Amino acid sequence: MKFFLIVFLLFISRAGSQEILKVGMELSYPPFEMICQDGEPCGVSVALAKKLGEYLNRPVQIENISFVGLIPALKSGKIDLILSSLTVNKEREKAIDFSIPYAKTGLSLLINAKSTVENIEDANVKGKVLVVKSATTGELYALKNLNQATIRVLDKESLCVLEVIQGKADAFIYDQLSVYTNWQKNPMTLRANLKPFYEESWAIGIKKGNEALLNKVNQFIKDFTSDGGFDRLADSYLREQKAAFQKLKIPFIF
Structure with a gap:
C-alpha cells in the first residue's frame, strides 16, 4: 500500500x-x-x-x-x-x-490599382486616404508621421483591405507579408510596394x-x-x- x-x-x-x-x-x-x-x-x-x-x-x-x-x-x-x-x-x-x-519585417503599402500613390511620400499628401489597423505599428507610424493624409483606423485587417479594394482609401499600411498575401488574392484591384519604408522586429x-x-x-x-x-x-x-x-x-x- x-x-x-x-x-x-x-x-x-x-x-x-x-x-x-x-x-x-x-x-x-x-x-x-x-x-x-x-x-x-x-x-x-x-x-x-x-x-x-x-x-x-x-x-x-x-x-x-x-x-x-x-x-x-x-x-x-x-x-x-x-x-x-x-x-x-x-x-x-x-x-x-x-x-x-x-523576426525582422517592415511596414509597406497595399495600394488601390487606380491610385496615383507609389510610395509613402506620395501617400502623405492632402487628399490621400490611408487605412491602418488599430493597435498596430502601422497606426502608430501613420499618426506620428503622416500629418497631411487622412488616416482611418479600423479594427480588422479585412476591413482595411476592403476599403482599398473599393477605392475608399488609397492604401493600407501593414507588414510586408500581409501586404504580399492580400495583393496576391486581389491582383486586379490592388498593387503592392513591398520595400519597407519603416523596419521593425517581432x-x-x-x-x-x-x-x-x-x-x-x-x-x-x-x-x-x-x-x-x-x-x-x-x-x-x-x-x-x-x-x-x-x-x-x-x-x-x-
Missing part, C-alpha cells in the same frame, strides 16, 4: 511540475496565427509556441485574444506570454518586457519582472535559430512568400 502511495505522490508531483504555458495570440492573422478547418489553432506562431513549450517542458495552451487585449491580458496574469507577430516599440516596452527579436512579450521566463525564452530563440528552426518554419508555411521576396531581392523576415 505504501509503495502505491509513493508512486501516486510522485505522479502528482511530476504532473504539477508541468505547469501549463498560456500563450496569447489573436488567431486572425494567417499564416502566422489562425484557426484551421478542424477548429484548432495553427500557423507559424502556433508551431513556434509548441516548440517553445517542448523546450520548457510545459504543455501549451493557446488563448485567442483580440490584439488590443493582449497586453492587458499579460499584465493581469491571464496569459504567460504574447506570441502574436508582436512588434517591438517604445510604447509597448513601457508596459511589458520583450524577448530578443526572432519578439515575444513577457510580463515585467518575470526575468526567469524571459531568460529561458531568449535562450530558446538562440537555440532554435542556430538549429535552423526558423528556416524549417519558413519552408513549411511560407515557401511561396520566401521565394517571391528573394525574386524581388527583398530580405525575408527570418
Whole structure:
C-alpha cells in the first residue's frame, strides 16, 4: 500500500511540475496565427509556441485574444506570454518586457490599382486616404508621421483591405507579408510596394519582472535559430512568400 502511495505522490508531483504555458495570440492573422478547418489553432506562431513549450517542458495552451487585449491580458496574469507577430516599440516596452527579436519585417503599402500613390511620400499628401489597423505599428507610424493624409483606423485587417479594394482609401499600411498575401488574392484591384519604408522586429512579450521566463525564452530563440528552426518554419508555411521576396531581392523576415 505504501509503495502505491509513493508512486501516486510522485505522479502528482511530476504532473504539477508541468505547469501549463498560456500563450496569447489573436488567431486572425494567417499564416502566422489562425484557426484551421478542424477548429484548432495553427500557423507559424502556433508551431513556434509548441516548440517553445517542448523546450520548457510545459504543455501549451493557446488563448485567442483580440490584439488590443493582449497586453492587458499579460499584465493581469491571464496569459504567460504574447506570441502574436508582436512588434517591438517604445510604447509597448513601457508596459511589458520583450524577448530578443526572432523576426525582422517592415511596414509597406497595399495600394488601390487606380491610385496615383507609389510610395509613402506620395501617400502623405492632402487628399490621400490611408487605412491602418488599430493597435498596430502601422497606426502608430501613420499618426506620428503622416500629418497631411487622412488616416482611418479600423479594427480588422479585412476591413482595411476592403476599403482599398473599393477605392475608399488609397492604401493600407501593414507588414510586408500581409501586404504580399492580400495583393496576391486581389491582383486586379490592388498593387503592392513591398520595400519597407519603416523596419521593425517581432519578439515575444513577457510580463515585467518575470526575468526567469524571459531568460529561458531568449535562450530558446538562440537555440532554435542556430538549429535552423526558423528556416524549417519558413519552408513549411511560407515557401511561396520566401521565394517571391528573394525574386524581388527583398530580405525575408527570418
